Amino acid sequence: MDAAFTAEDEVFRDEVRTYLREATPPELKYKVENGIEMKRDDVIGWHKILYKKGWVAPNWPEEYGGPGWTLTQKYIFDEELGFAGAPRLVTFGINMCGPVLIGFGTEAQRERFLPPMLSGEEVWCQGYSEPGSGSDLASLQTRAVRDGDEWVINGTKTWTTKAHWADWCFMLVRTSSEGKKQEGITFVLVDLKSPGIEIKPIILMDGLHETNMVFFTDVRVPVENTIGEIDKGWSIGKYLLAHERMSGGSLGTHKTLLRQLKQIATDDEVSGGRPLAEDPDFAHEIAKIEIEMRTLEAFNLRALDKLSKDGELGGKALGVEANIFKIRNTEIHQRLTELKMKAIGYYANPYLISALSHGWNEPPIGAEYANGITPGYLHFRKVTIYSGSNEIQHNIIAKAQLGL
Numbered sequence: 284m285d286a287a288f289t290a291e292d293e294v295f296r297d298e299v300r301t302y303l304r305e306a307t308p309p310e311l312k313y314k315v316e317n318g319i320e321m322k323r324d325d326v327i328g329w330h331k332i333l334y335k336k337g338w339v340a341p342n343w344p345e346e347y348g349g350p351g352w353t354l355t356q357k358y359i360f361d362e363e364l365g366f367a368g369a370p371r372l373v374t375f376g377i378n379m380c381g382p383v384l385i386g387f388g389t390e391a392q393r394e395r396f397l398p399p400m401l402s403g404e405e406v407w408c409q410g411y412s413e414p415g416s417g418s419d420l421a422s423l424q425t426r427a428v429r430d431g432d433e434w435v436i437n438g439t440k441t442w443t444t445k446a447h448w449a450d451w452c453f454m455l456v457r458t459s460s461e462g463k464k465q466e467g468i469t470f471v472l473v474d475l476k477s478p479g480i481e482i483k484p485i486i487l488m489d490g491l492h493e494t495n496m497v498f499f500t501d502v503r504v505p506v507e508n509t510i511g512e513i514d515k516g517w518s519i520g521k522y523l524l525a526h527e528r529m530s531g532g533s534l535g536t537h538k539t540l541l542r543q544l545k546q547i548a549t550d551d552e553v554s555g556g557r558p559l560a561e562d563p564d565f566a567h568e569i570a571k572i573e574i575e576m577r578t579l580e581a582f583n584l585r586a587l588d589k590l591s592k593d594g595e596l597g598g599k600a601l602g603v604e605a606n607i608f609k610i611r612n613t614e615i616h617q618r619l620t621e622l623k624m625k626a627i628g629y630y631a632n633p634y635l636i637s638a639l640s641h642g643w644n645e646p647p648i649g650a651e652y653a654n655g656i657t658p659g660y661l662h663f664r665k666v667t668i669y670s671g672s673n674e675i676q677h678n679i680i681a682k683a684q685l686g687l
């Protein structure tokens with residue numbers, strides 16, 4: 284089943300596909316397809332290409348630099364990015380802090396922060412989680428104490444993705460201990476060059492440096508960098524999380540993974556003579572995941588239809604659909620990476636981190652595409668944890684739908 288789009292939408296899809304085919308640098312496409320580590324320049328370079336085309340922030344209103352697309356066009360663009368093998372952008376500015384500034388910032392804050400966020404001149408990261416506060420985020424302890432026109436921030440943030448690439452961090456900090464723990468939290472923007480900030484890498488099990496611990500010792504931040512009201516940052520933080528949940532990987536990426544899986548399953552060199560696709564158990568696994576993907580696609584299109592009628596993008600208008608999407612989307616993503624690993628059998632065993640670096644010149648063990656598969660499997664274990672773990676998403680759905 285392929286979704287029926289209008290003739291205009293199909294013309295738009297052709298335009299996007301043609302552009303992405305020509306504009307995606309081949310070396311980046313190669314890196315994406317083979318699970319090779321992206322450098323900052325790779326990702327920011329791609330951001331700047333999309334910016335020049337006017338396509339870097341599909342969800343922003345036109346007055347702030349968005350392309351003015353319909354919801355369907357945004358959906359198509361997202362899917363085509365996945366088909367094109369385009370690198371994923373650093374999501375924290377464009378998809379999270381941007382919508383918050385547009386929704387809750389002052390005009391002066393928008394003027395200061397949106398243009399360099401859009402152009403890729405300033406890269407952002409997200410300072411929510413702390414060593415003792417992940418799922419129970421409202422218990423966060425990083426404290427901001429007011430001193431005249433400045434906040435003085437002390438505390439530790441953890442898992443901060445791309446902090447080592449970033450110029451700015453949007454943070455939730457505790458500004459009051461009165462009342463419920465959700466009260467007394469404030470949303471602030473922090474310049475990562477400020478004195479008193481130390482960033483230390485956390486190396487994940489795929490061997491790559493993506494996340495960090497960030498330590499704040501007497502870091503001074505202008506109070507004018509507060510977004511929304513002091514002590515009322517929790518609702519802004521939650522608004523942002525809904526955007527985060529809807530921006531976690533597209534069906535285009537999944538469809539590309541499925542195509543690769545089918546290619547492996549029909550490659551008789553991998554299975555030693557008999558293509559894996561002829562194995563009824565494996566064929567069943569492939570059919571099952573494809574059905575699940577198509578069900579998610581139908582769910583997405585229904586949500587798209589609802590949003591088009593309600594006229595709003597993001598978790599607010601969607602409600603629990605955003606939570607359901609997060610769960611199904613991430614489970615399918617992980618399942619696809621797991622099946623690819625199963626499909627290459629013992630070629631998944633040698634895991635050489637250096638094979639993922641540019642310049643590695645040893646011949647691949649087995650098929651060339653095997654190199655990135657185990658790292659890809661390990662890498663995407665994270666998706667069911669971040670943006671609010673899937674267990675927490677289940678809790679939210681149970682509360683909202685069943686009143687539990």
Ligand SMILES: Cc1cc2nc3c(=O)[nH]c(=O)nc-3n(C[C@H](O)[C@H](O)[C@H](O)COP(=O)(O)OP(=O)(O)OC[C@H]3O[C@@H](n4cnc5c(N)ncnc54)[C@H](O)[C@@H]3O)c2cc1C
Nearest residue numbers: 409410411412417418442443444665668669670671672674
């Ligand atoms: C790769 C990666 C990147 C990340 N990037 C960022 C980032 O850039 N910025 C940022 O702020 N954070 C980031 N995070 C943090 C992420 O949001 C947290 O890891 C997540 O919210 C879970 O919190 P925790 O790790 O403290 O686990 P915990 O909250 O301690 O949970 C541990 C386990 O218990 C389960 N659990 C907890 N409470 C409940 C409950 N009430 N009911 C049922 N099950 C429960 C969880 O689902 C989980 O399985 C990142 C995490 C990872 C792994």
